[in-house]
Amino acid sequence: xxxxxxxxxxxxxxxxxxxxxxxxxxxxxxxxxxxxxxxxxxxxxxxxxxxxxxxxxxxxxxxxxx
Amino acid sequence: xxxxxxxxxxxxxxxxxxxxxxxxxxxxxxxxxxxxxxxxxxxxxxxxxxxxxxxxxxxxxxxxxxxxxxxxxxxxxxxxxxxxxxxxxxxxxxxxxxxxxxxxxxxxxxxxxxxxxxxxxxxxxxxxxxxxxxxxxxxxxxxxxxxxxxxxxxxxxxxxxxxxxxxxxxxxxxxxxxxxxxxxxxxxxxxxxxxxxxxxxxxxxxxxxxxxxxxxxxxxxxxxxxxxxxxxxxxxxxxxxxxxxxxxxxxxxxx
Numbered sequence: 562x563x564x565x566x567x568x569x570x571x572x573x574x575x576x577x578x579x580x581x582x583x584x585x586x587x588x589x590x591x592x593x594x595x596x597x598x599x600x601x602x603x604x605x606x607x608x609x610x611x612x613x614x615x616x617x618x619x620x621x622x623x624x625x626x627x
Numbered sequence: 628x629x630x631x632x633x634x635x636x637x638x639x640x641x642x643x644x645x646x647x648x649x650x651x652x653x654x655x656x657x658x659x660x661x662x663x664x665x666x667x668x669x670x671x672x673x674x675x676x677x678x679x680x681x682x683x684x685x686x687x688x689x690x691x692x693x694x695x696x697x698x699x700x701x702x703x704x705x706x707x708x709x710x711x712x713x714x715x716x717x718x719x720x721x722x723x724x725x726x727x728x729x730x731x732x733x734x735x736x737x738x739x740x741x742x743x744x745x746x747x748x749x750x751x752x753x754x755x756x757x758x759x760x761x762x763x764x765x766x767x768x769x770x771x772x773x774x775x776x777x778x779x780x781x782x783x784x785x786x787x788x789x790x791x792x793x794x795x796x797x798x799x800x801x802x803x804x805x806x807x808x809x810x811x812x813x814x815x816x817x818x819x820x821x822x823x824x825x826x827x828x829x830x831x832x833x834x835x836x837x838x839x840x841x842x843x844x845x846x847x848x849x850x851x852x853x854x855x856x857x858x859x860x861x862x863x864x865x866x867x868x869x870x871x872x873x874x875x876x877x878x879x880x881x882x
Binding site: 572585 | 677682683684686687690691694729730733736737740741744745747748847851854855857858861862864865868869871872875
């Protein structure tokens with residue numbers, strides 16, 4: 562292969578960048594899931610997942626989205 | 628949750644819980660198809676013939692062109708999401724353009740690096756500021772970095788989304804400048820040879836691996852974008868639940 566340095570470096574950089582992106586997205590998701598599980602374990606649940614019989618905490622008008 | 632999570636109409640996507648269920652089903656399939664396309668694309672990239680003038684450096688095109696195409700497509704996705712933020716105040720649109728910015732920055736950087744690695748052996752230079760294509764893509768990279776910084780600087784997510792949406796739409800003017808820079812100005816960079824009104828002028832020997840790699844990169848982008856959007860929704864849920872926990876704690880203290 563001629564110009565092997567330029568060709569292989571290009572593919573190497575592309576592979577490294579793609580793997581970094583995949584690792585970042587995957588690890589970020591795992592960390593967020595762990596945080597949610599910890600909150601859940603300490604009794605903090607999303608309002609929509611709370612049992613209907615339990616009185617909902619009074620709203621202060623500052624609903625959060627997502 | 629007893630209600631159905633099935634998405635029967637487009638507006639059902641507005642519900643983040645339904646969106647999360649859809650992403651959970653889609654992402655593994657998208658990832659599998661992406662991996663398969665990369666396997667085929669990489670095989671074609673290294674088994675097809677080199678160019679009679681450029682030799683094997685033509686193989687750089689199979690990563691450079693898809694990366695550059697994604698750099699512009701990602702910005703277009705962000706601009707459409709910015710419209711969603713400003714016109715419909717859609718929380719998923721906020722999440723979409725925030726999650727896309729780091730991906731766009733990465734693909735733009737990849738296009739710049741691989742372009743440099745192609746420019747050195749073919750043009751005799753790594754970089755030139757006098758070339759409109761090179762400079763306008765560099766400006767796109769800076770805009771991605773600016774948007775990431777802006778999103779991180781404003782704590783309130785919906786305010787950050789509105790401010791960045793305005794900036795994204797103002798910056799969208801750069802996309803046609805990048806696309807047509809090679810027609811409007813004299814550049815070292817070649818003119819379009821794939822997306823042309825009169826059809827591709829590139830030999831099928833090079834077009835086949837290029838199209839497979841472009842499709843693989845595009846699916847990679849959508850897989851990562853959906854997964855990053857899911858992460859952003861989870862991040863906001865964590866923040867909302869922490870605020871709720873703090874409120875409950877302060878109420879207990881007061882009682």
